[in-house]
Amino acid sequence: MTTVQVNTPGGAYPIQIxxxxxxxxxxSIPDDATAIALVSNGTVAAHYRERAAAxxxxxxxxVVYIELPDGEAHKDWQTLNLIFDGLLQNRLDRKAVxxxxxxxxxxxxxxxxxxxxxxxxxxxxxxxxxxxxVDSSVGGKTAINHPLGKNMVGAFYQPIAVEIDIDVLSTxxxxxxxxxxxxxxxxxxxxxxxFFAWCEQNVQALRALDRQxxxxxxxxxxxxxxxxxxxxxxxxGLRAILNFGHTxxxxxESGLGYGVWLHGEAVGCGMVQAxxxxxxxxxxxxxxxxxxxxxxxxxxxxVQAPDLGEAQWLDHMQVDKKTEGGQLRFVLxxxxxxxxxxGVPSDALRQVLAKAAxxxxx
Ligand SMILES: NC(=O)c1ccc[n+]([C@@H]2O[C@H](COP(=O)([O-])OP(=O)(O)OC[C@H]3O[C@@H](n4cnc5c(N)ncnc54)[C@H](O)[C@@H]3O)[C@@H](O)[C@H]2O)c1
Ligand SMILES: O=C(O)C(=O)C[C@@H](O)[C@H](O)[C@H](O)COP(=O)(O)O
Ligand SMILES: [Zn+2]
Numbered sequence: 001m002t003t004v005q006v007n008t009p010g011g012a013y014p015i016q017i018x019x020x021x022x023x024x025x026x027x028s029i030p031d032d033a034t035a036i037a038l039v040s041n042g043t044v045a046a047h048y049r050e051r052a053a054a055x056x057x058x059x060x061x062x063v064v065y066i067e068l069p070d071g072e073a074h075k076d077w078q079t080l081n082l083i084f085d086g087l088l089q090n091r092l093d094r095k096a097v098x099x100x101x102x103x104x105x106x107x108x109x110x111x112x113x114x115x116x117x118x119x120x121x122x123x124x125x126x127x128x129x130x131x132x133x134v135d136s137s138v139g140g141k142t143a144i145n146h147p148l149g150k151n152m153v154g155a156f157y158q159p160i161a162v163e164i165d166i167d168v169l170s171t172x173x174x175x176x177x178x179x180x181x182x183x184x185x186x187x188x189x190x191x192x193x194x195f196f197a198w199c200e201q202n203v204q205a206l207r208a209l210d211r212q213x214x215x216x217x218x219x220x221x222x223x224x225x226x227x228x229x230x231x232x233x234x235x236x237g238l239r240a241i242l243n244f245g246h247t248x249x250x251x252x253e254s255g256l257g258y259g260v261w262l263h264g265e266a267v268g269c270g271m272v273q274a275x276x277x278x279x280x281x282x283x284x285x286x287x288x289x290x291x292x293x294x295x296x297x298x299x300x301x302x303v304q305a306p307d308l309g310e311a312q313w314l315d316h317m318q319v320d321k322k323t324e325g326g327q328l329r330f331v332l333x334x335x336x337x338x339x340x341x342x343g344v345p346s347d348a349l350r351q352v353l354a355k356a357a358x359x360x361x362x
Contacts, residue, residue, distance in 0.1 A: 002215075004222040008233035010140060011158030015222050017133075017215065021165035022048060025055040025099070028124045028161035033097045035062040037087060039110045040101040041070040044128050047171050052101050052126065064090045068106065072259040075105045075145045077153075083113040097122045097160075103129035103176075104136035104263065108154070111142030115157035125162045130169055130180025130214075131264050134187075134221035137162045139229035139242075145258055149319035150250040156234050164222075166215055174207070178300030179264025181206055182245075184217050185295055186271060187224040190241040193337030195220055200291070203298045240322055240341040244331040245271030248305065251316035255308040256360065268301030273352050278332040280348040288336050305356035313353050 001018040018024075029036060036056050040049055045067060056063045066086035068079050087096070100110035100123060107125050114123035125137035143154025169177070181199075184206070188196025198216075199206070205213035225242065232239040249270030252261055261269075275292040278284035297303050308316070322329040327343045334340070 002219050004219065004226050006138060006158070006162075006226045007230045008140065008158055010156060010233055011160065013159060013161050015138060015162040015164060015226065017164040017166065017218055017222070019165065019167050021163050022051050022126070022168065023055050025052055025124070025126065025163055026059040028163055029056065029059050029061065029097055030122065030160070032095055033059075033061055033122070034095040035064065035090070035092050036097050036099060037064050037066055037090070037092055038099045038101060039066045039068065039083060039086075039106060039113075041068050041106060043070045044102045044106070048101060048128065048168060052099070056099065064092070068109065072105055072145070072253070072263065073257075075109060075258065077144060080109055080113060080144055083110065084117060087113075087117055094118045094121055097124060099124045099126060100137075101126045101128060102132070103127065104132045107132050107136050108142050108151070109144060111140070111157055111159065112144060112154050115142055115155040120157070122160045125159045127162065127164060128168045129172060129176055130218075131176070131183055133164045133166075133169075133218050134180060135183040135225060137164075138222055138225045140233065145254070148254065149316070150254050151321075152319065164218060166211070166218065169209055169214065174300070175262065176264075177207060177209065179262040179268075181299035182264040182268035182271070182296065182301050184221050185299065186242075186244050186267065187221050189271065189292065189333060189336055190244045190331065190339035191224055191228070191337065192220070193335070195224070196295075196336055200295055203295065207300065235321075240329075241331055241339040243322060243341075244333075244339055245274045247317050247320045247322065247328065247330050248273040250320060251308065251313055252306060255312055255316045256306060261302070261306075265301050268296040268299065269303060269305050272296050272303045273305055274330060275333060276355070277330060277344060277348060277352045278334070280351060281344045282332045282334045282340075284333050284335065288333070291336065302358070304358050306358040306360050307356045308360060310350065310353050313356070
């Protein structure tokens with residue numbers, strides 16, 4: 001078992017990474033918890049609900065189950081309300097603990113519900129996608145989407161534990177593995193050039209879910225994210241680097257409609273666009289841009305952006321949370337392994353957007 005520690009003003013907690021961790025979930029429940037609400041969706045529940053519920057019931061506490069519809073298109077108010085309905089119908093009090101069993105969609109919604117139910121109750125992240133294990137379960141960003149913008153309503157709210165069972169990845173579709181790898185290589189690009197080079201060398205092992213390679217990728221990603229969020233929990237500076245590729249990526253997600261491209265796919269493509277922008281504004285070399293594009297392609301994510309049209313691109317990017325006083329800000333790389341967040345000249349941005357060429361389906 002590997003443990004990575006996260007320390008923020010909003011909460012300190014361990015990330016436990018282990019095979020068959022699902023069977024030890026009871027260890028993350030505090031003794032004074034009055035009840036446990038396990039929240040998942042039908043897809044994940046079909047594989048893992050029984051084991052997770054049994055491990056939680058072994059604490060001797062009452063376990064209730066709340067099922068949400070599956071998919072990014074359901075990361076909204078209506079679905080969030082289903083969590084509150086379940087908590088109230090089952091009379092869960094302030095000392096109840098929520099457990100998020102699923103990918104980033106479940107984790108983000110359960111986290112937001114935990115932040116607001118009775119003004120805040122404890123919650124545990126049990127991430128079951130690669131993307132959630134390397135990124136969304138760590139750091140306390142919780143949110144739902146708005147039709148006009150991604151993750152627009154939410155809170156910073158830390159879990160009390162993150163429980164990663166690497167075995168659950170065996171049931172994940174290949175497309176979801178590719179999407180998760182986009183966030184893995186992001187860490188190399190923004191903060192650890194050696195890790196980026198390691199990803200280049202191990203891309204086939206990662207896609208094949210080679211146990212040793214995947215375990216290392218999860219551990220290193222968690223270490224790097226834990227370092228960043230422990231320095232800057234609420235994104236007043238450094239944390240913005242974790243948003244590399246997301247100004248473009250989130251515009252793709254909301255522009256095409258949530259769920260058409262997976263979050264990781266949109267981020268993968270967005271990182272290629274952000275690398276192209278970095279070449280125009282921060283001197284990133286043509287060779288480095290080519291390395292970014294080649295690795296995004298090698299993990300199985302799209303590298304060619306959809307043709308939303310310049311006006312739509314700008315409209316969707318304008319609501320990005322890094323925007324200040326109406327000025328768009330991007331995470332940019334002077335070299336692979338270093339990132340900074342800044343405004344850019346509009347002609348450079350237009351040059352990058354002009355390359356978006358994939359026709360958008362009606
Ligand atoms: N809070 C953060 O810091 C943060 C970071 C990155 C992404 N996110 C958010 O996370 C979301 C994307 O998360 P995601 O990629 O995990 O998508 P997801 O939660 O939609 O999961 C992907 C699909 O895989 C299924 N699934 C999950 N685990 C499975 C398993 N083990 N076996 C089989 N199927 C399984 C899900 O039911 C779903 O259909 C986006 O909404 C994104 O904005 C948040
Ligand atoms: O943890 C962070 O900080 C991130 O930016 C991680 C991103 O991968 C993630 O997609 C996050 O939800 C985006 O945050 P947002 O503030 O742009 O909504
Ligand atoms: Zn992301």
